[in-house]
Structure formats: structure tokens, C-alpha cells
Amino acid sequence: MGIHQKTKSLTSRHSALADTFFQLKVLNGNALTDKHFPLFSKKIKEAGFSDGVLKPTRIEIFQLNIGKLCNQTCAHCHVDAGPDKKEENMGRESLEKCLEILAAHDIMTVDITGGAPEMNPHFRWFVVECRKLGKKVMVRCNLTIIVSNKKFHDLPVFFAEHQVEVVSSLPHYSAHRTDAQRGDGVFDDSIKAMQMLNAVGYGKENSDLKLNLVYNPTGTFLPGNQASLESEFKRQLKRKFDIDFNSLYAITNMPISRFLDYMLENGQYETYMQTLLDAFNPSAVAGVMCRNTISVGWDGYLYDCDFNQMLDLxxxxxxxxxxxxxxxxxxxxxxxLNQHCYGCTAGAGSSCGGQVA
Amino acid sequence: MDKKHYFEPEDLKKFGNIGEWQKPMADKFFDYYGEVFKEGALTEREKALIALAVAHTVQCPYCIDAYTSGCLEKGADEEQMMEAVHVAAAIRAGSSLVYSTQMMNHAKGIVM
Known part of the structure; x- marks a missing residue:
């Protein structure tokens, strides 16, 4: 057991990309590369969105990023999360304010993410309070947190007691593919955690406890057909580890933060952006998550999505x-909107709930 | 035109342009190609792995690039992809070796 980290956070490496303004300069061809891609707003204008403007439909999901502290340092992390992020975590006062907002508005889904949100000391209290308000609660659990320390071993029971929907990253059913992105040892710990979730009823047929997995490509390529990937993940995880889950969400890697750093280091940035652009799908635009989600940062600021949050937009x-x-x-x-938005409109589209078109 | 190699990776993106000189045939080919690679009795992933193996047999660098990406996109991993190439290699080796029966027949006919 135990994870051998794949990388360090951009902050701890003192990378220029730790500055979000610098990331935006790269994305717009004004730093490290002079490659200019067509403006995303212009592209959606051509696709029929008047004046290149995107408006919300209705806010249905209140997504909170309650902190950047994490037990993993994945190579592609858009949050630049890691064990060193001890400051950027939401305090009790802000969480209480969020509860006030949720109580006062008809926003039915609370989507809690991080980092590893379970590492925030107020996490369990906050989940219980959201459930008291009758909200649907989703937790983006990295799985390994459950087996990382004794104090987290009972998380599956806690999730089950409070009917929390668990959404977990598992980029591949192969240990090699998963560990290459998330750190050596992550795959084995993820398998143990999923077995623990299954043991309390998660992902099982005829159970209300939902365990959904998130697939994202372990490199600079696009996700394939979500339904096909889901059936292969189900077959392989059942065959090899007797694991069950409900749905697989296929998510495209966004060209920001550590994934942007990885691509620049490997000379893949321009090719990947061109891949996203070539795969631009006008019919994916209408379903992007920023239209029905509001994203809340650890310091209480509001964003259109978790990616805009990480770019401080x-x-x-x-x-x-x-x-x-x-x-x-x-x-x-x-x-x-900015150039990273091409990540959500490529191919079948991408959102925190998987493909959109 | 600054062309240094017979194979240029950028040329793969121009594949669709073959219709500029013969559109009806190109359209028929691309329709057929698209139909072949749709999920059917075989999954898209299985078809991509077969394509990758065949690409190695016909030694098409464009197809190797395209189906390496294609296999990864469809969820295959390195082990599966290398096994697919070994299938191609084994058939190639076998198809040479099986002719050795002809060699053996002929030799047996002319030696004491």
C-alpha cells in the first residue's frame, strides 16, 4: 500500500505555469508558443451562438471545490492539487454561507470536489447538513483516500448512511495506464477502495447507492465512445476484481495546469490543441456544464466551471x-470563454457528467 | 514544395482530399470505411486492434499512427496493442515458415 507520487505541484516546483495569467498567455499564443488558434467565441458564433456568447440555462448544480489538499499528485491534475496544498481549503464560515445559499434556493444538486474533499476537516459535517436540506450530494472521491489512513476507512459506510453519490476517477482498468497518470500504487489502492464501496452496496444491481467512474485519456488523445468504454470497463473490472459500478463518464483532458505543463514539456501542446479544434462539435456546445452549474472556490469566489476556477476567471x-x-x-x-473551452466541445463533448452530445 | 521524405506525418490529414480528383469513388470509399469501423458484431476497440495489426503487416506509417491513437482512444492498453502486433508478426513468420514444407518436399525428391 502507499502511493509513489508522479510529480510535484506547479507551485512547489516554482513553475511559471503556477501563475494562471501565464497559462492564459500560453493558451492565446503569447508565451512559450506563438501558435494562435481561432478564438473559441468566434467558433461558437459560427456554430450559431449569437455574438459568440454563451448563456446559462438554469443553475441546477452547486459545485464546490472545498480545497486543493490531496493525497495524490496526478500528472494531469487541472487543480494543481497535492499534499503540499495546506492553505487553499474552504473554512467553516464559507461552508456555512454555502448552506445558507442552498437553503434559500432551489438548487437541488451539491457536487463536492477538491483535491481530496474528504481531507477537509469540515467535510462530513457539511455533507450531513446538505442532506438535511434534502439536497442530492455527489462527492468526487479519488478512491485511494479511503485506504490512505485508518480515519478514512469508514468513508464507504458514511457515504452509504447519507446516500451520497460517489464519482471516482479511474483512467484505466490496467494498472500500468492508471499508475502512469496518478502515481505508482494508485491502481491497487483504487481497487481495494472500490471493493470496500461494493461491500456496502455501492454500484450493485438493485441498490440506490451509485458508484460512477470517470475515465479520462492517459495522454494527449481524445476519449473514445463512452458507452463502449463503459462496457469494457465493466467487463474487465468484473472479470479481474469482481467489481461493479453504475456508469462511466468519459471526460476530455483540459489543456490547463499540470496537463498543459506535461504537454509543453513533451512538445505535444500544439498537436493536442489542433486535435481539440479539429474535433470541435457544434452540437456539444449546448450541453456544456457551465450552462447549468455554478462553481465555488475554496475562498468563496464564484466561477462558471471548475476549469475557469483554476484559471482564476x-x-x-x-x-x-x-x-x-x-x-x-x-x-x-x-x-x-477562453481557448481551453475547446476541451469541452471536442468529439462527443465533455463535462463533469461525461459526454454531452 | 519543400518535400524531404516520401512519408510526411502531415499528409495523413490530407487523406480526405483524394476526393478532389475523383469524388464519387472517394465518397464511396469513405462511406464504406466509416461503416466498417462502426461498432457491430465486433466492438470499435476490437476493430481498431485488428487495424493496428494489419497496419504493421502492410507497413503503413500513416495507419500505424492513426490506429495507435485509435486503440488508445477506444480504451486498449499497451499490452493489448503489442499482443495485436505479435499476432501480425506470428502470421508473417508462419506464412514464410509454412513454405518450408515445399522446400522439404522438393529436397526430399532430389536427395539420396
């Missing part, structure tokens, strides 16, 4: 912080 409407939350202003805002 705050919402443009009145009330950019949970202390000034204004649902109607948010629902009429213009979504902030």
Missing part, C-alpha cells in the same frame, strides 16, 4: 462571491 455578473450571491444575476450572465 471569475463570473462576470454582479455578485462574484458567495457573500453577494445573486441567483438571477448569475442566471443571466455571459459565461467567460
Amino acid at each position: 471569475k463570473v462576470t455578473s454582479k455578485g462574484t462571491h458567495i457573500n453577494d450571491f445573486d441567483l438571477s444575476a448569475l442566471e443571466s450572465r455571459d459565461i467567460v
Whole structure:
């Protein structure tokens, strides 16, 4: 047991990319590369979105990134999370403010992510309070946290007691593919954790406890057909480890943060951006997650999605912080677009719930 | 035109342009190609692995690049891909070796 980390955070490496403004300069061809790709807003204008503007449909998902602290340092992490991120984690006061907002509004789904959100000391209390409000709670659990320390061994029981939907990353049913992205030892620990989740009823037929897996490519290529990947993951995980799960969400790697760093290091950036651009699918635009989600950062600021959050692109409407939350202003805002958005519109499209087209 | 090699990776992207000089045939070919690689009795992943093996047999560098990416996209891993290439290699080796029966027949006819 135990994980051998794949990399270090951009911050601890003092990488220029730890500065989000620098990442945006790269994406726009103004640093490290002079390659300019067509503006995403122009592309969606051609696809019929008037003036290249994207508007929300209705906010249905309240996604909180409650901290960047994580027991893993995955090579592609868009959050630049890791064990060294001890400061950027949401405090009790902000979580209480989020509960106030949830109590006052008809937003039915709370999607908790990180980092490893379970490492936030207020995590369990917050889940219980959300459930008391009758909200559906989803946790983006990296699986290995469950077996990382005795104090987390009972997480499957806790999740089950509170009917939490578990969404977990597993980039491949092969140990080699998974560990290459997430760290040596991650695959074995993930298998143990999934078996523990199965043991309390997660992912089982006729059970209400949902265990959904997230697939993302372990390199600079696009995800294949989601249904086909799901059936192969089900077959292989059942055959090799007697593991069951509900759905597989295929997610495209976004060209930001550590994945951007990996591509620049390996000379893959321009090819990958061109791949995203060539695969631009106009019919995926309408289903992107920023249209029905609001993303909350550890410090209470509001963003269109977790990726905009990691690029520090705050919402443009009145009330950019949970202390000034204004649902109607948010629902009429213009979504902030930039070149990384090509990641969500390539092929069958991509969102936190998998493909969209 | 600055062309240094017979095979240029960029040329793969121009494959679709073959229709510029003979459109009806190109259209028929690409329709057929698309139909062949759809999920059917075989999965898309199985078809991509077969294509990868055949690509090695016909030694097409474009096809090798395309189906290496294709296999990974469809969820295959390195072990499966290398096994597929070994299948191609084994058939190649076998198809040479099986002719040795002809050699043996002929030799047996002319030696004491």
C-alpha cells in the first residue's frame, strides 16, 4: 500500500505555469508558443451562438471545490492539487454561507470536489447538513483516500448512511495506464477502495447507492465512445476484481495546469490543441456544464466551471462571491470563454457528467 | 514544395482530399470505411486492434499512427496493442515458415 507520487505541484516546483495569467498567455499564443488558434467565441458564433456568447440555462448544480489538499499528485491534475496544498481549503464560515445559499434556493444538486474533499476537516459535517436540506450530494472521491489512513476507512459506510453519490476517477482498468497518470500504487489502492464501496452496496444491481467512474485519456488523445468504454470497463473490472459500478463518464483532458505543463514539456501542446479544434462539435456546445452549474472556490469566489476556477476567471455578473450571491444575476450572465473551452466541445463533448452530445 | 521524405506525418490529414480528383469513388470509399469501423458484431476497440495489426503487416506509417491513437482512444492498453502486433508478426513468420514444407518436399525428391 502507499502511493509513489508522479510529480510535484506547479507551485512547489516554482513553475511559471503556477501563475494562471501565464497559462492564459500560453493558451492565446503569447508565451512559450506563438501558435494562435481561432478564438473559441468566434467558433461558437459560427456554430450559431449569437455574438459568440454563451448563456446559462438554469443553475441546477452547486459545485464546490472545498480545497486543493490531496493525497495524490496526478500528472494531469487541472487543480494543481497535492499534499503540499495546506492553505487553499474552504473554512467553516464559507461552508456555512454555502448552506445558507442552498437553503434559500432551489438548487437541488451539491457536487463536492477538491483535491481530496474528504481531507477537509469540515467535510462530513457539511455533507450531513446538505442532506438535511434534502439536497442530492455527489462527492468526487479519488478512491485511494479511503485506504490512505485508518480515519478514512469508514468513508464507504458514511457515504452509504447519507446516500451520497460517489464519482471516482479511474483512467484505466490496467494498472500500468492508471499508475502512469496518478502515481505508482494508485491502481491497487483504487481497487481495494472500490471493493470496500461494493461491500456496502455501492454500484450493485438493485441498490440506490451509485458508484460512477470517470475515465479520462492517459495522454494527449481524445476519449473514445463512452458507452463502449463503459462496457469494457465493466467487463474487465468484473472479470479481474469482481467489481461493479453504475456508469462511466468519459471526460476530455483540459489543456490547463499540470496537463498543459506535461504537454509543453513533451512538445505535444500544439498537436493536442489542433486535435481539440479539429474535433470541435457544434452540437456539444449546448450541453456544456457551465450552462447549468455554478462553481465555488475554496475562498468563496464564484466561477462558471471548475476549469475557469483554476484559471482564476471569475463570473462576470454582479455578485462574484458567495457573500453577494445573486441567483438571477448569475442566471443571466455571459459565461467567460477562453481557448481551453475547446476541451469541452471536442468529439462527443465533455463535462463533469461525461459526454454531452 | 519543400518535400524531404516520401512519408510526411502531415499528409495523413490530407487523406480526405483524394476526393478532389475523383469524388464519387472517394465518397464511396469513405462511406464504406466509416461503416466498417462502426461498432457491430465486433466492438470499435476490437476493430481498431485488428487495424493496428494489419497496419504493421502492410507497413503503413500513416495507419500505424492513426490506429495507435485509435486503440488508445477506444480504451486498449499497451499490452493489448503489442499482443495485436505479435499476432501480425506470428502470421508473417508462419506464412514464410509454412513454405518450408515445399522446400522439404522438393529436397526430399532430389536427395539420396
